[in-house]
Amino acid sequence: MKQIAFYGKGGIGKSTTVSNIAVILAQQGWKVMQIGCDPKADSTALLRHGEAMDTVLDLVRTKGNDVLLEDMVREGCAGVLCVEAGGPVPGLGCAGRGIISALEKLKEKGALEVYRPDVILYDVLGDVVCGGFSMPMRGGYADKVFILTSGENMSIHAAANIAVAVENFQKRGYAQLGGLILNRRNVKNEEEKVQELAGDIHSRIVGCLDRSDLVTEAEEMRMTVTEAFPDSRMAAQYRKLAEEILASC
Amino acid sequence: MKQTAVRMSTYTADVSGVCSALYELGGMVVIHDPSGCNSTYNTHDEPRWYHMDSLIYISGLKEMDALMGNEEKFIRDIEEAARDLKPRFIALVRTPVPYMTGMDFEAAAMRIEEETGIPAFYVPTNGMHSYVYGAGNALALVTGLLAKERSAAASGKEHPLRINLLGVTPLDFSVGSSLSSLKAFLSDRGFEMISCLAMGSSAEEIAEAGKADVNLVVSSVGLKAAKVLQRRFGTPYVIGLPCSFGGEKSRFAENLASQLQKTAECGFSVNLCSGNCDVNHSEKKAYIIGEAVTSYSIAAAFAEKYGFLPRVICPLDSPEELMADEILFLHSEEDIVKQIEEADLVIADPMYRALAPAGADFIDLPHEAYSGRIYRNRIPDLMHLPDWGTEHDL
Numbered sequence: 001m002k003q004i005a006f007y008g009k010g011g012i013g014k015s016t017t018v019s020n021i022a023v024i025l026a027q028q029g030w031k032v033m034q035i036g037c038d039p040k041a042d043s044t045a046l047l048r049h050g051e052a053m054d055t056v057l058d059l060v061r062t063k064g065n066d067v068l069l070e071d072m073v074r075e076g077c078a079g080v081l082c083v084e085a086g087g088p089v090p091g092l093g094c095a096g097r098g099i100i101s102a103l104e105k106l107k108e109k110g111a112l113e114v115y116r117p118d119v120i121l122y123d124v125l126g127d128v129v130c131g132g133f134s135m136p137m138r139g140g141y142a143d144k145v146f147i148l149t150s151g152e153n154m155s156i157h158a159a160a161n162i163a164v165a166v167e168n169f170q171k172r173g174y175a176q177l178g179g180l181i182l183n184r185r186n187v188k189n190e191e192e193k194v195q196e197l198a199g200d201i202h203s204r205i206v207g208c209l210d211r212s213d214l215v216t217e218a219e220e221m222r223m224t225v226t227e228a229f230p231d232s233r234m235a236a237q238y239r240k241l242a243e244e245i246l247a248s249c
Numbered sequence: 250m251k252q253t254a255v256r257m258s259t260y261t262a263d264v265s266g267v268c269s270a271l272y273e274l275g276g277m278v279v280i281h282d283p284s285g286c287n288s289t290y291n292t293h294d295e296p297r298w299y300h301m302d303s304l305i306y307i308s309g310l311k312e313m314d315a316l317m318g319n320e321e322k323f324i325r326d327i328e329e330a331a332r333d334l335k336p337r338f339i340a341l342v343r344t345p346v347p348y349m350t351g352m353d354f355e356a357a358a359m360r361i362e363e364e365t366g367i368p369a370f371y372v373p374t375n376g377m378h379s380y381v382y383g384a385g386n387a388l389a390l391v392t393g394l395l396a397k398e399r400s401a402a403a404s405g406k407e408h409p410l411r412i413n414l415l416g417v418t419p420l421d422f423s424v425g426s427s428l429s430s431l432k433a434f435l436s437d438r439g440f441e442m443i444s445c446l447a448m449g450s451s452a453e454e455i456a457e458a459g460k461a462d463v464n465l466v467v468s469s470v471g472l473k474a475a476k477v478l479q480r481r482f483g484t485p486y487v488i489g490l491p492c493s494f495g496g497e498k499s500r501f502a503e504n505l506a507s508q509l510q511k512t513a514e515c516g517f518s519v520n521l522c523s524g525n526c527d528v529n530h531s532e533k534k535a536y537i538i539g540e541a542v543t544s545y546s547i548a549a550a551f552a553e554k555y556g557f558l559p560r561v562i563c564p565l566d567s568p569e570e571l572m573a574d575e576i577l578f579l580h581s582e583e584d585i586v587k588q589i590e591e592a593d594l595v596i597a598d599p600m601y602r603a604l605a606p607a608g609a610d611f612i613d614l615p616h617e618a619y620s621g622r623i624y625r626n627r628i629p630d631l632m633h634l635p636d637w638g639t640e641h642d643l
Contacts, residue, residue, distance in 0.1 A: 130318070
């Protein structure tokens with residue numbers, strides 16, 4: 001089983017990218033589980049075509065320990081198993097602790113033994129701001145971390161922070177850095193800036209995604225590009241990226 | 250209002266349970282906490298504190314260290330102390346603060362083990378479970394660590410049936426004569442004791458635990474360790490405590506002894522605290538409140554002597570395997586009060602008197618894990634319970 005975590009600045013396109021990769025791997029015959037680690041609980045929205053689903057933490061809150069594994073997992077596009085960790089009411093509680101509780105609950109309920117996924121994709125909110133957000137890269141969870149970034153300074157700064165955290169966690173046996181994914185915003189010298197970052201953190205760019213209106217168009221249809229426009233150039237880029245990621249793991 | 254306890258006390262929590270289970274085994278136990286869990290433990294939960302040395306420590310976690318994720322101090326302090334003390338193992342105990350901040354104890358234990366060369370593990374407590382959870386997990390972890398592989402048995406050599414006692418801590422058995430009586434009961438019936446987890450046995454004796462032919466689980470605390478030994482060595486187990494009244498023989502206790510023989514021969518584990526009592530519940534509404542295995546065993550011996558079976562109420566978080574129809578698992582004061590509101594007789598720790606209905610007869614059965622040292626000198630020998638019939642209308 002391969003376990004892969006995706007990090008990057010908020011709004012950089014993690015959920016869209018991870019969902020496309022999930023669909024591609026599922027279409028290739030892999031059993032894929034995508035776990036959204038974000039209180040907004042919208043990681044798997046495109047896989048569910050906008051259909052609502054309960055988050056793990058909402059279920060635990062309402063049903064306590066009687067919560068069933070099948071309530072936490074929903075099958076989405078191409079059979080991808082969708083899970084949303086969920087989190088506290090915005091501005092209250094502790095989102096990081098929420099991620100830990102949700103992932104522990106999935107483990108406790110035997111998600112891996114019951115569903116036996118070949119690939120688990122963790123779509124993690126923003127930066128590694130506290131212990132909770134490092135949970136998906138801890139021992140027993142992801143083996144590789146990929147960081148999405150554009151050439152925008154804030155995005156590069158966030159990616160560098162995440163890379164430093166991954167490096168610092170090596171002596172704890174946490175996940176290794178798999179590489180950077182350049183999600184283009186078409187800023188000046190974008191590729192060079194991200195290449196420079198890759199050099200600084202002793203890593204590499206594993207794939208590049210163009211800025212494309214098709215992504216927005218597919219999102220309006222509540223689908224991934226891979227599903228809505230499978231023959232498009234953008235879908236081909238996602239397929240190439242998925243291939244590179246698998247090869248890096 | 251299920252979570253509200255107005256008259257009820259609380260049981261010893263999971264953190265103290267870990268310390269209690271590991272107290273005598275030569276390991277260094279570190280509670281990662283500002284300080285508070287340790288004083289609760291040594292003041293209320295540990296009768297051995299003043300007459301037996303142990304390596305129980307508190308990390309002295311500070312607010313800023315917790316907020317800033319400064320785990321280096323915790324790790325360095327332990328490494329430094331361990332180099333001086335040379336403990337057999339290092340156990341890290343999680344408490345509410347590091348639980349809430351999501352500290353990665355597995356990673357900390359791994360680093361400490363790598364740096365010191367001393368086996369290190371952590372027990373996933375959070376201060377919100379009972380001692381059954383903490384002590385149960387700690388015993389399972391330390392059993393897995395200490396029990397060494399079995400060498401091939403010498404063929405053709407007859408030996409008495411060898412046994413481990415699992416789940417013995419002062420929290421359920423106190424420091425009176427219960428344990429020596431239990432050992433004498435088994436010895437009189439020809440069993441050879443390999444180890445007792447975890448009172449009165451050295452780590453060297455526990456290392457030999459895999460040699461046992463059968464294990465006896467005498468409290469809920471011992472069940473997880475029994476599972477570990479079953480997985481590692483295929484050793485079956487029997488759940489139950491051979492209680493009796495006075496010096497009289499009890500069928501339940503004798504049946505337990507013969508069941509140990511049968512289980513050792515056939516290899517199938519048996520829970521005697523489920524559907525094994527041949528006395529029906531009577532019209533008299535009687536209840537015994539406490540830990541599941543000891544309470545059910547007392548109830549079974551009681552039924553033989555007095556002709557009616559008290560219903561067991563267990564307010565503790567217990568392993569699923571113990572969830573039998575005969576035992577009511579009620580965790581809130583509200584549910585317990587409702588269950589016993591028409592009781593004729595309640596047998597429980599004296600601190601439960603506040604919950605018993607006014608007209609009910611009440612028999613004191615002090616329990617260290619519930620009232621600590623308050624009634625310690627009145628805790629009976631569970632193998633030789635007093636004749637309650639002389640003072641009560643039974």
